[in-house]
Amino acid sequence: MRWSRYFMPTLKEEPAEAEVVSHKLMLRAGMIRKLTAGIYTYLPAGWRALQKISEVIRGEMNRFYAIELLMPAVQPGDLWKETGRWEAYGKELLRFRDRHDRDYCIGPTHEEVITDLIRREVSSYRQLPLNLYQIQTKFRDEIRPRFGLMRGREFIMKDAYSFDKDEAGAAQSYEWMRQAYVSIFEKLGLQFRGVEADSGAIGGSVSQEFMVLADTGEDVIATCTHCDFAANLEKAEVTCASEDCPECSLPPEKVMTPGMHTVPQVAEYLNVPERKVLKTLLYDADGMAVAALVRGDRELNEVKLGNLLGAKHLQLAGQEQVEKWTGAGMGFAGPVGLKVDKIVADLELRLETDWITGANADDAHLRHVDLRRDAQVNAYHDLRSITREDPCPRCQGGIRMTKGIEVGHIFMLGAKYSQSMNAAYLDEHGAEKPLIMGCYGIGVGRVLAACIEQNHDENGIIFTPAIAPFEVTIIALNPKDEMVRNHSESLYNELCSQNVDVLLDDRDERPGFKFKDCDLVGSPLQVIVGAKGIKNGVLEVKERHSGHRHELPLEDFGRHFQEVRRKVREHFGLDAG
Amino acid sequence: MRWSRYFMPTLKEEPAEAEVVSHKLMLRAGMIRKLTAGIYTYLPAGWRALQKISEVIRGEMNRFYAIELLMPAVQPGDLWKETGRWEAYGKELLRFRDRHDRDYCIGPTHEEVITDLIRREVSSYRQLPLNLYQIQTKFRDEIRPRFGLMRGREFIMKDAYSFDKDEAGAAQSYEWMRQAYVSIFEKLGLQFRGVEADSGAIGGSVSQEFMVLADTGEDVIATCTHCDFAANLEKAEVTCASEDCPECSLPPEKVMTPGMHTVPQVAEYLNVPERKVLKTLLYDADGMAVAALVRGDRELNEVKLGNLLGAKHLQLAGQEQVEKWTGAGMGFAGPVGLKVDKIVADLELRLETDWITGANADDAHLRHVDLRRDAQVNAYHDLRSITREDPCPRCQGGIRMTKGIEVGHIFMLGAKYSQSMNAAYLDEHGAEKPLIMGCYGIGVGRVLAACIEQNHDENGIIFTPAIAPFEVTIIALNPKDEMVRNHSESLYNELCSQNVDVLLDDRDERPGFKFKDCDLVGSPLQVIVGAKGIKNGVLEVKERHSGHRHELPLEDFGRHFQEVRRKVREHFGLDAG
Structure with missing residues (x-):
């Protein structure tokens, strides 16, 4: 073209x-x-x-x-x-x-x-x-x-x-x-x-996502440092020791926490670590009132909660619902005496006791709460997202977080x-x-x-050869120069006849303008045809991904060029093409 | 496949x-x-x-x-x-x-x-x-x-x-x-x-249609028997001598035609040929009242009328409009004394006079009407569709009608x-x-x-090789027979490797069923692989379009087959492929 x-x-x-x-x-x-x-x-x-x-x-x-x-x-x-x-x-x-x-x-x-x-x-x-x-x-x-x-x-x-x-x-x-x-x-x-992925609205039992790895990706993938475990954060299973801890030795006790609505506020006010404060999240799940409990330093994973409940529509409770279910304003919900249809708790809450929870009363919390003794938890289940501190659910290896873009x-x-x-x-x-x-x-x-x-730099796109609109751009530096024009045209025709997708930049523009444009549009290979090079018997070939420049002899240029092309394709894991 | x-x-x-x-x-x-x-x-x-x-x-x-x-x-x-x-x-x-x-x-x-x-x-x-x-x-x-x-x-x-x-x-x-x-x-x-075609709703000045010729086509094409003139019937220009005829020697005369609404009725009743009765067709053209006149034995071409008027919406007048414009019921309109905005007449109406027209009164017509003398015709224009009796507008040769399907x-x-x-x-x-x-x-x-x-018979489709989903169908007559299976598979693989689109009918069905199905789906070439043929050292090749069967020797089958294939492609005007 x-x-x-x-x-x-x-x-x-x-x-x-x-x-x-x-x-x-x-x-x-x-x-x-x-x-x-x-x-x-x-x-x-x-x-x-x-x-x-x-x-x-x-x-x-x-x-x-x-x-x-x-x-x-x-x-x-x-x-x-x-x-x-x-x-x-x-x-x-x-x-x-x-x-x-x-x-x-x-x-x-x-x-x-x-x-x-x-x-x-x-x-x-x-x-x-x-x-x-x-x-x-x-x-x-x-x-x-x-x-x-x-x-x-x-x-x-x-x-x-x-x-x-x-x-x-x-x-x-x-x-x-x-x-x-x-x-x-x-x-x-x-x-x-x-x-591994969640099946979401499409439904079904097993599903897998294909993620292109990129720092700018919106999705987070948890992978293992040792085995080949890889899962979407929504889906990644968190494993947990199964023994229950002994019962709390102290009885529950109400403490006043005026205006303390959030975990950090409560932890600071009562001078305890955030991990000892329980988060009680209230949901409307297809019309059912549900409380979900996780440790104060954890994030609830709504996808896991939705799957556990088999809910089509899962929505955080509004103020009116919160007041009806807790008898108190927002920020003071707790599992003890809560009027909901179901209470579910994250697995790791079985491992400890002596929690601080909302008291279901304005400006009040309970301390020394033991979930088995003081609350009616219907199910313990994996409800939170995996973190770097968790072990791999397959091999107990380390967990690494990577960003990706879901493409399949x-x-x-x-x-x-x-x-x-x-x-x-x-x-x-x-x-x-x-x-x-x-x-x-x-x-x-x-x-x-x-x-x-995944493939770009400050100058523009760096296409993989399989996706590039044109695998090669020939830059005719001054197309008005007959020698330049003849050489670029003959190279263009040669590559076309070999079924290489090639773009000939034959525009009557300054070299700097053309270099910038060609870097921007991102052909993996650029061939620069200039009068000076031709006089010296060479054409310059630039690899877009590495910036590396080759001076290839005009004599037998085709063979040398195909060699460079092969190496660039190899870099992207592709065959000779 | x-x-x-x-x-x-x-x-x-x-x-x-x-x-x-x-x-x-x-x-x-x-x-x-x-x-x-x-x-x-x-x-x-x-x-x-x-x-x-x-x-x-x-x-x-x-x-x-x-x-x-x-x-x-x-x-x-x-x-x-x-x-x-x-x-x-x-x-x-x-x-x-x-x-x-x-x-x-x-x-x-x-x-x-x-x-x-x-x-x-x-x-x-x-x-x-x-x-x-x-x-x-x-x-x-x-x-x-x-x-x-x-x-x-x-x-x-x-x-x-x-x-x-x-x-x-x-x-x-x-x-x-x-x-x-x-x-x-x-x-x-x-x-x-x-x-040549009319531009219709898309607009513009010049347009051309591409018609696939087929007896079952909905469109009619007028072509010349001598030159390369070809036009859609909507568009085909009708040429006409330009001299006006002398004035009619008799004055207009009202005759009663009770219940005679149509041209054939009037012609028979008054014992004149239909061509002497004028058709007066009343239209609402973007709100304008228009009368269009053509000879009683002709058909008005609405596309030509619409183009002449530059009308976006052209609609035959309803009963109410007819009564308002003519002062009479449907079927008695005529150009003399008509209350419309515009009267247009077909070109050939200039060549004759002494017409019979509606009298704009119930159950009455006029005879001896001379359009120039008795009516106010605003324009004479090509308003009818061309017929086999008309000369070619380019070379005065004969006109032939062909049916076609507009594809472009x-x-x-x-x-x-x-x-x-x-x-x-x-x-x-x-x-x-x-x-x-x-x-x-x-x-x-x-x-x-x-x-x-364009390409079918009573047994099914006869595809042109360029359009056929599969250019070749190999019919394995009894795929359970190892010899048949081996020969069909190896032929299948050979043709695939030559980039021929080939379908292998390897279904476990009776031969008669498979022959019928293969004729139906219409591959231009069928190769029939049967035990008997193999034993005799031949495979049968059938041309779908002619029904012609070739017995080709197994020895060097590929070369013989490509020769048959080349001839079939030639029949459809295609290169070797």
Whole structure:
């Protein structure tokens, strides 16, 4: 591609609308433009990168027995009513009515549509297993779309759905997808981790997230310093010795704590460490009043609490509820004499006693509380997030925290959708059985953003060769110089004929301007064609990721260049290409 | 692909929901399934065919300097309000509101979005020309979606938009697109014609349609038996000698025609040929009362009338309007003394006189009407559709009627959108000028449907090799026979390694069932692998389009097969591939 005929409008200035670096750089490098909140046009260079990512995904999905199709973006509301998600999904589901006043939505995901297709077309075990995928534009009406392609409203997803006869088959399908995902992110040249994850609103039992590692990531991953344990912070299990401690020797005693609403305030006022003060968090869980207890120096993990309760909607109690359940204002709740439906406590609370808790009375706390003696705890459970101080739940090794960006998620769904939608097959003996499903997503636009979050410097994007819109940029330093023009054109044609994606910067601009622009748009390799070099019989080749410059002889340039190219691809874990 | 692991659910029965053959066959061949009215899932085989079509389109668009991007499907209503199409577009534009209660639509076309992008990014003549295209899922809320992919609500389009400095540049961009379209439909192996067309709601001055020729087509094309004139019936110009005839020698005379409302009734009652009775058709054209006159044996062409009047909405007058304008009931309108704003007459009405017309009185007509003498005709204009009896407007040769399916349409838009949206650039002298635009569409799904309408027989689809989901189907007659299995597998692997798209029918089914299915799904070539043939040292190869069977020796089978393949591709006008 010749830059002079291309449409890649680069920006010198930092765009005000962008917060994160991938968003800034995609705007500056002329890859995307915002149409309206959370909705972007993919400009030619951005679209090239997305197509490259899609092709890598296709190759691996096909290799692991998934078959591509394309389902509609617009979906009838009736299917969503069957699974109950028409009501449950929230405002992210963009619902509308057509000219005949029928309910529709723009699909944020396709479990309903694929299950409807399969229940009509599959009737026998002989048609199984099946794994169908699509790469498609989806819509989710985010209340606050942000970070460019990272959390948009309209976005491109690869979503796959597997159908098996039984759990064993489903486990095989899931494992193939896990392998496909590992292979996809390797082939894209990304540093990533597969981590245990919570299944969330999609449902199902087992799930795994794929995280591109980046300091700017929003997600926190807990990994072990010794074994290969890795889990999303939401999910990472905290293990705990199981013995109960002896009973507290002192009886509970009420102390006045005027205006002391928070753990730090209470700890300081009573001169005890924060870890001895219990946090009592009150929740409305699908209409049930629940108290959750953790140590004062810990953070409650709401995902774990929600899973324990099996709650669809979990919400911190409001002032009115707090007053009704405790008989006191906010900040003085405690487990002793609390009027709630359920009290759950973090596992480690069994290991100690003699707690300070709210007294369920204004401006008062209790000391010397023993949970088994003085309160009615319904369950002890893992309720807090893992910390660097905790042991690895697998091997008792150390825990390290890493930041990452979720780019893929695979789920074992079981029969959640097939049961609610009555998608069944006849087995070898003529018995009707529900299909066992899995689903598998990759955010295609998010992969692009994550790649840039992981690979950039102060000058711009450093693309991995597999994702780069152009693997090579030839910079013709002064294209009006006939010698420069001839050399750049002939090199351009040579690389094109070798199927290398190459951009020829043939613009009539100053060298400094072109160097800056080329660093910004991030081709892994730059070839600088200047009159001086040609006279000396050399062309300069710059590796974008290392900044390293090679002076390669014009004589046999192609062979020398391919050698440099091979090394750069190797750096990103890619084959010769 | 192995059929046993594929998802291509074929149907034996004619599907009741389908009216046209392409729709029936796409359902039966397991290529599409309906989700809801006008909205289809593209099953794997259908999706393969659509992707092949898209790749051919991409190749030629790129070759003719168009650059691919992807714009959003969901578009803000504000942009459509700028061009006035938010109100003008009708109910086909699916409008909705997001969670913040802002107006949006799902894009049926992208003039507004691309013009908005370009007015922000292009400011100088140095950035021009530009031609940007996308292949995208679009939505048009058709009141009566029908004929499968031919007229769906959700559909895949290639749409391109060119931006030039001036009319000359725009003409060059348009010509490149015309050449690209010719090349695309040739490379797809289709019989087609490029025809002059009306620009319709998209607007602009010049436009051309690309029609795939098929007896089942809905559109009628008028072509010349001598020169290369070809035009859509809506558009085809009718030429006419220009001399006026002498005045009628008799004065107008009222005759009673009780209950005679139609031209045939009046002609019979008065014993004159139908061509001597004038049809007076009354229209409401954007609120203006208009009478259009054509000969009794002709059909008025409403597209021509609408263009002459420059009317946005043209509607036949209702009973109330007719009574108000004529003073009589329906069926007795005539140009003499008519109370309308405008009377227009077809060109050929200048050539004769002595007409019979309605008398603007119940149950009465006038005879001996001379239009120039007795009526106030505002304009004589080409208002009727061309017929087989008319001469070619270019060379006076004969006119032939052919049926076709519109698969592409290219438009010169001029400054229609750039002016209403203020998309301008600075020219060489610093003067601000509007961008001159063109737009260019191909219905990707419609190309697939049209290919099947053009190429099928009673047994199923006959795919052109460029569109076929699989160019070759290997039919393993009894895959349980080890010899058959080994030969089919090794042939399958050989063809795969040569990048031939091949389907291996390895299903454990009876031969008759497999032959029927393979004819239905329509691979251009079938290789039949049976035990008997292998023993005789031959494999049978069947050409789907001719039914011709070749017995090719197993020895050096590959070479012989490629020879047959080359001839089949040649039949569809394709290179060796």
